[in-house]
Amino acid sequence: MSLIKIALAGEGGQGVQSVAEILAEAAYNENKQTIYIPNFGLEQRGGVSIAFIQVGDTRIGAPKFNKADVVIALSERAVGRTAHYSDKNTLYVYDSGFSPAAEDFPQEAKQIIGIPAIDTANNELHPRVFNIIIMGAVIGLTNVVTFEAAKQALEHKLGHKFEKNPDLRELNYKALEIGKKMAEDSLQQEGVSHIG
Amino acid sequence: MQKVISETKKAFMTGNETAAWAALAAGAEVMYGYPITPQNEIMHYWTRLAPKYDRKFLQTEDELSAGFTTSGAVQAGVKAFTATAGPGNVLMQEPFGMAEAMRLPLLAIIQQRGGPSSGTVIYSQQEVTLTTYGGNGEGHRIVYSTATHQELYDYIIKGFNTAWKYRFPTFVLGDGYQAKMREPLEIYDPEERGIEMVKTYPLIGREGHIGENREPQHLCNIYSLEEELYDVVMKTSAEYEKISPEIVEYDENLCQDADVLIVTHGVVSRAADDAVKALRAQGIKASYFRPITLRPFPAKQLREAIAKSGAKKMLIAESAYGQLDRLTKQEIYGETIVIDHLFMPGVGIVDHDIITKVKSML
Numbered sequence: 154m155s156l157i158k159i160a161l162a163g164e165g166g167q168g169v170q171s172v173a174e175i176l177a178e179a180a181y182n183e184n185k186q187t188i189y190i191p192n193f194g195l196e197q198r199g200g201v202s203i204a205f206i207q208v209g210d211t212r213i214g215a216p217k218f219n220k221a222d223v224v225i226a227l228s229e230r231a232v233g234r235t236a237h238y239s240d241k242n243t244l245y246v247y248d249s250g251f252s253p254a255a256e257d258f259p260q261e262a263k264q265i266i267g268i269p270a271i272d273t274a275n276n277e278l279h280p281r282v283f284n285i286i287i288m289g290a291v292i293g294l295t296n297v298v299t300f301e302a303a304k305q306a307l308e309h310k311l312g313h314k315f316e317k318n319p320d321l322r323e324l325n326y327k328a329l330e331i332g333k334k335m336a337e338d339s340l341q342q343e344g345v346s347h348i349g
Numbered sequence: 350m351q352k353v354i355s356e357t358k359k360a361f362m363t364g365n366e367t368a369a370w371a372a373l374a375a376g377a378e379v380m381y382g383y384p385i386t387p388q389n390e391i392m393h394y395w396t397r398l399a400p401k402y403d404r405k406f407l408q409t410e411d412e413l414s415a416g417f418t419t420s421g422a423v424q425a426g427v428k429a430f431t432a433t434a435g436p437g438n439v440l441m442q443e444p445f446g447m448a449e450a451m452r453l454p455l456l457a458i459i460q461q462r463g464g465p466s467s468g469t470v471i472y473s474q475q476e477v478t479l480t481t482y483g484g485n486g487e488g489h490r491i492v493y494s495t496a497t498h499q500e501l502y503d504y505i506i507k508g509f510n511t512a513w514k515y516r517f518p519t520f521v522l523g524d525g526y527q528a529k530m531r532e533p534l535e536i537y538d539p540e541e542r543g544i545e546m547v548k549t550y551p552l553i554g555r556e557g558h559i560g561e562n563r564e565p566q567h568l569c570n571i572y573s574l575e576e577e578l579y580d581v582v583m584k585t586s587a588e589y590e591k592i593s594p595e596i597v598e599y600d601e602n603l604c605q606d607a608d609v610l611i612v613t614h615g616v617v618s619r620a621a622d623d624a625v626k627a628l629r630a631q632g633i634k635a636s637y638f639r640p641i642t643l644r645p646f647p648a649k650q651l652r653e654a655i656a657k658s659g660a661k662k663m664l665i666a667e668s669a670y671g672q673l674d675r676l677t678k679q680e681i682y683g684e685t686i687v688i689d690h691l692f693m694p695g696v697g698i699v700d701h702d703i704i705t706k707v708k709s710m711l
Contacts, residue, residue, distance in 0.1 A: 174531070177361070177531055178361060178531075181361040181533055186533070187361075187531075187532070187533070188530055188531065188532045189530060189531045189532075190526060190529055190530035190531075191529060192471075193386075193387070193470065193471060193529060195470060213532070213619075214619040214620050214622060214623035214699075214700055215616070215617075215619055215620040215623070215697060215698065215699040215700060216526045216527075216530045216532075216616065216619075216697065217526070217697040217699065218699055219699055219701055219702075
């Protein structure tokens with residue numbers, strides 16, 4: 154696979170950094186080259202939080218990048234904050250539950266796609282697995298990691314919670330699947346191919 | 350001392366976690382520190398790991414104190430280290446200056462953040478001048494600038510040995526990106542790799558009697574007479590210059606034949622390496638030179654790279670406004686190669702930035 158660059162952005166507390174960490178760990182476990190770096194600032198809570206993930210087969214250079222292959226913006230503010238990571242090759246994904254101002258969207262993108270991640274989490278599953286739906290969506294949009302590796306990484310990260318409450322395991326796996334399907338359906342509707 | 354890593358292991362972790370593991374594997378006995386982003390997790394991981402291996406930690410009241418307590422511990426023969434960043438690095442220059450004066454083998458890990466002042470908590474390469482020449486003296490210290498987690502691990506282990514072998518304060522200069530990002534590396538026990546860890550020794554309170562069976566230890570940071578200080582500084586300078594060739598480290602690629610020579614250090618050299626490959630693929634003869642030791646600087650090797658490559662132009666790229674540039678120029682004084690620069694203070698540099706700049710120069 155060639156190098157895939159992903160920027161995940163959301164409100165502090167939405168869990169984008171945990172998702173990025175689990176994805177990066179899954180890629181590492183599949184013997185891929187990977188770097189994950191959080192964008193961190195002074196705020197302990199609130200503010201837009203961005204995670205930069207790169208996955209490839211060969212040694213990865215700079216930890217950050219100017220343009221991403223995939224941007225996923227999960228709040229209204231995150232759209233404005235991440236528009237400049239998009240160029241003509243970027244699949245720009247945002248949560249369709251928001252209606253960001255037209256000028257906040259990127260000037261250039263291969264395709265801009267809205268996905269109903271927050272609605273799906275709230276109506277079909279549980280708000281707490283919103284970030285896992287997003288993790289599933291990343292897998293649906295790219296082939297950075299296999300579904301199996303993602304499940305294993307999830308187990309590794311949340312296994313102690315699953316032990317206490319086995320229903321959580323099912324809920325998380327389901328979220329992962331729904332997220333993947335949601336992304337695949339969106340790609341199909343828009344007639345865009347999978348990244349990588 | 351209990352072995353920390355029994356066999357080589359692959360790991361995927363942050364640079365700060367890497368630093369804590371490296372210090373443990375190197376046999377560090379104590380860390381003194383004061384919290385500051387982006388190096389906090391070195392302390393956090395150290396405090397989590399240290400008790401399991403009978404190592405110690407003290408959080409001091411500020412960075413001045415962290416630097417001085419580290420200086421005190423090494424005088425007692427204890428393998429001690431500290432870590433800091435930004436304004437903390439500014440405060441620690443006073444104890445670091447004393448460490449230069451008294452030739453104290455301390456190790457300090459610096460994770461550069463944006464400056465001046467509190468700047469950002471994120472990233473920069475703006476602590477180069479401070480870390481190389483921040484004392485009120487001649488920069489008699491050793492500074493390794495790392496680019497990857499593997500190097501962070503390797504050079505922290507090596508840094509302890511350099512400090513205790515040569516008795517100069519030693520620095521491992523990372524940055525906020527290296528501190529916070531996760532990437533793969535191998536962690537290992539140094540002895541298993543054939544790296545012999547230099548034994549520590551007390552600098553004061555040694556066995557024996559002065560004048561009978563041992564020389565006096567005169568660790569001094571203040572002198573009554575100008576001439577006394579002059580003699581000490583001249584002696585230290587001569588020793589520093591003598592050992593420099595043994596310590597100097599650098600990395601270069603494609604310097605045999607080039608039109609442009611790209612000089613970077615630390616994490617930016619990863620982008621430079623990629624840029625050189627991309628430029629070569631486009632038929633542009635670019636080459637790469639990277640000082641790993643910023644003090645002492647690989648001046649001879651850079652001059653040789655200029656000569657053998659035949660490059661007419663040099664690009665110095667850094668996440669600062671001219672700190673590596675100044676350091677490099679003073680070291681290669683007299684060279685006639687045209688020097689251009691890419692200064693991006695406090696922000697990251699990617700291969701694309703370097704490629705665009707190089708194309709604009711040719």
